Structure formats: structure tokens, C-alpha cells
Amino acid sequence: MSVILLQIMSENSSISRRLPAEWEEQSYVQLTFPHQNSDWKDDLELVTPVFIEIVTQITRFENVLLVCQNKIETEKLFSNLDKEQFERIIFVEIDSNDTWARDHGAMTVIEDDKQIHLDFTFNGWGNKFEASKDNLITQILKKENYLKDKVEQIDFVLEGGSIESDGEGTILTTSECLLSKERNPNFSREEIETKIKNYFGANRILWLEHGALEGDDTDAHIDTLARLCPNDTICYVAPPTDKSDSHYKSMKKMEEELESLKTKDNNSYKLIPLPFAPTAYHEEDNRRLPATYANFLIINKAVLVPTYENDQENRDLDNLALSQIQKAFPDREIIGINCLPIIRQHGSLHCLTMQFPK
Structure with missing residues (x-):
């Protein structure tokens, strides 16, 4: 089905499509493991234990699809897991540029009770980094039959970290990212909004015009700033307590925007502020790193928090x-994972993962 035909059908309500919320039941989570030829080459000893811990915690609750460069060597790193958890890991040998599965992984929609994996173009966050290998991962997973359902390849740049869904037709995003001219320069804001609605079966887009973290290469991905949660709740990064901090004005304006947002029933959202994460700097050039607590991963019965x-x-x-x-998640186990090593490459826990609904 062509993209044009898909858009016409969506506008005429001929199909039923939605993007599930992250807190809905999942089958597995995809990660892409770091290796010597990735951007982690100088930090492998620091970051590998963090990846192992993330996978270990996820396999307590569900399966993991682990894309790696060397299957045999990667399997050895998990030899201490108990048999049940180890068997929940599917090791897939595919080369990659980097490890940010949230942005090169497929986004899964439900259409007429069937899953469709949307394979958007990934261009390294607006051509900032080489991403040609990462951009092929979803197609290789389909070719090798690791993705059983239909894969729809889409000639439109979009990263999973740039949108949030409540599973009921609302998408939360930021204008700084989606309107970046290095992503889809030929489309206006109105055209991009129409496309997002059609791709995901959404009926409304909530745009944030303010909020960004220094050191963030993504141009203000929403998953670093504010997260949709069950029961019309939003967890968000509060402004820093230090009003002289360079983030204060922007984050304060974002907070005011969130306070003005309305649910689909025209009520205010319940807002849960998260503390502004501790300031971290890269020791080699003193760059500020984008530490954020909003970059948590919701899985079956648990939430992993950086x-x-x-x-x-x-x-x-x-x-x-x-x-x-x-x-926000009173019935789930909340698990902290030290992600200081991960933010050295300007992302965090959620950025490394992509969930697939059941």
C-alpha cells in the first residue's frame, strides 16, 4: 500500500490504526549492543555493564531482541544469567553504526487487530552522524524473519524518541525536533502534522514549543523532557532550582505549556514533576551532558529509570x-539503573530501547 493511499484511507476512516501506549502489554524490547566499531569504542568497558544490566532487568519480565555484531561473543557476556532469563534473549547478528534502538528501531502500530512495523528513515538526527547501517536494521530483521508481521518502509525521517502516544489518539511531541529542516525540509508544520496523524491513526498532536537539554543531539526529543503516562498523567522534567542555570527559562516555559494542555476530555493533565537531573560534564572537553530522569523505559510490570x-x-x-x-506507576516495580556512562554519548536508557507490543 502506498503512503499516499494510506493517507487517503486514514482521512476517510477506512482503516482503524493506533500507536499503542508504552505501558500496554509488550512482547519484547529491542536493543542494539555496543561494539568496537561503534561510537562506544573508547568507552566499551564503561558502557557494556550498563547494557548487560538493562537486558538482565528486562528479561525478568519479558523477552529481548538483541542486535549485536558478534553473536557468540555477546552470548558469553550473559552466561551468568539463569536459564530462563538467558532463553528470553534472541541474539541477532547485524552490523550497526551505533546503539540507539529507540530511533532506528521500528515503531509498531495496530491496524484492524494486526501489527504493522513502521520503518521510518533514520538519518542520524538530522545528518549529524553516520547512520546508514542503523537505517537498514529493521529491513534485515524482516528479511531474516525476526519480525513476523508486515513491515512498512516509509520515506519520511522520524525517530521513536521524538513522539509519545497515549494509545488513544494523542501524540505529544516538540516542534524543535519534528520541524528540524535537516529531517524533512520539504514539508510544512501542517503537512508534518497530517502525516503523523495518518501514520499513527492519531486524532490530535500536542506540540511543545519550549524545553531542551544542553548536549542533546536529538533537537529536543520528547522522551528527554516529558512522558505520557496512564490516567491522563504526564511526568516531566521540572525547571532547575537554580534560576541562573541556562535551562531555567526554557524549562519554566515548558512547564507552563504542560499546565495549559488539555486531555481529550478537555481536562487538565495530572502533572508529576521530576527533579532536574544532576549536572554532568564530559571530562575531556567539559561539554555538558544531557542527564534526564524522563528517559525511563516502561516494560511489563516494571519501569526502568536512569x-x-x-x-x-x-x-x-x-x-x-x-x-x-x-x-505514575503504582502497580509496577521501579528499578534504577546507573546511566552515567551512557550519557557520555548524549543519550540515556529509553534511547537505547524500543518496545514491541503484544
Whole structure:
């Protein structure tokens, strides 16, 4: 089915399509494992244990599709897992540029009770980084039959971290990212909104015009700033308590925007502020790194939350973030994972993963 035909059908309500919320039941989570030829080559010893911990925690609850460069060597890293957890990992040998599965992985919609994996173009966040290998991963997974359902290849640049869905027709996003001229320069805001609605069966788009983290290569991905949660709730990064911080004005304006948003029933959202994460810098060139507690991953019966523990003050912020996220997910286990090594490459926990609905 062509994209044009899909758009016409969507506008005429001839099909029923929706993008499930992340908190709906999942089959598995995809990750792409770091290797010597990726951007992690200088930090492999630091980041590999974090990847292992993420996979270990996910396999307590569901399966993992682990894209890796060397299957045999990667399997050895998980030899200490118990048999049940190890068998929940599907190791797939595919080459990659990097490891940000949230942005090169497929986004799965439900259409007339069937799954369709949408394979958008990934161009390294607006041609900032080489991504030609990453952009092929979904097609290879389909060719090798790891993706059983239909894969729809789409000539439109879109990353999974740039949109949030409530599973009921609402998409939350940022204008800074979706309107970036390095992604889809030939389309206006109105055209992009129409396309997003058609691709995901959405009936409304909530745009945030403010909010961004220094050191973020994604041009303000929504999953670094504000997250849709069950029961018309949004967890978001609160402005820093230090009003002299360079983020303060932008994050304060974002908070005011969130306060003005309305649910589909025209009510205000329940807002849960997350503490502004501790300031972190890359030690080689003193670049500020985009630490954020909003970059959590929702899985079956649990939520994995990035933490940045390196001193007591930071641990206090970590604990506050965990307790705030627990309010949004009272029936799930909240699990902190130290992601200080991960933000060295300007992303965090959610950025590394892509869930697939059941």
C-alpha cells in the first residue's frame, strides 16, 4: 500500500490504526549492543555493564531482541544469567553504526487487530552522524524473519524518541525536533502534522514549543523532557532550582505549556514533576551532558529509570525521581539503573530501547 493511499484511507476512516501506549502489554524490547566499531569504542568497558544490566532487568519480565555484531561473543557476556532469563534473549547478528534502538528501531502500530512495523528513515538526527547501517536494521530483521508481521518502509525521517502516544489518539511531541529542516525540509508544520496523524491513526498532536537539554543531539526529543503516562498523567522534567542555570527559562516555559494542555476530555493533565537531573560534564572537553530522569523505559510490570549516582546529592535526586515515577506507576516495580556512562554519548536508557507490543 502506498503512503499516499494510506493517507487517503486514514482521512476517510477506512482503516482503524493506533500507536499503542508504552505501558500496554509488550512482547519484547529491542536493543542494539555496543561494539568496537561503534561510537562506544573508547568507552566499551564503561558502557557494556550498563547494557548487560538493562537486558538482565528486562528479561525478568519479558523477552529481548538483541542486535549485536558478534553473536557468540555477546552470548558469553550473559552466561551468568539463569536459564530462563538467558532463553528470553534472541541474539541477532547485524552490523550497526551505533546503539540507539529507540530511533532506528521500528515503531509498531495496530491496524484492524494486526501489527504493522513502521520503518521510518533514520538519518542520524538530522545528518549529524553516520547512520546508514542503523537505517537498514529493521529491513534485515524482516528479511531474516525476526519480525513476523508486515513491515512498512516509509520515506519520511522520524525517530521513536521524538513522539509519545497515549494509545488513544494523542501524540505529544516538540516542534524543535519534528520541524528540524535537516529531517524533512520539504514539508510544512501542517503537512508534518497530517502525516503523523495518518501514520499513527492519531486524532490530535500536542506540540511543545519550549524545553531542551544542553548536549542533546536529538533537537529536543520528547522522551528527554516529558512522558505520557496512564490516567491522563504526564511526568516531566521540572525547571532547575537554580534560576541562573541556562535551562531555567526554557524549562519554566515548558512547564507552563504542560499546565495549559488539555486531555481529550478537555481536562487538565495530572502533572508529576521530576527533579532536574544532576549536572554532568564530559571530562575531556567539559561539554555538558544531557542527564534526564524522563528517559525511563516502561516494560511489563516494571519501569526502568536512569539514575546518575556519583555522590550523595545525586543519590538524593535519584531517589526523588524514583519515588515520583512510582506515583505514575503504582502497580509496577521501579528499578534504577546507573546511566552515567551512557550519557557520555548524549543519550540515556529509553534511547537505547524500543518496545514491541503484544
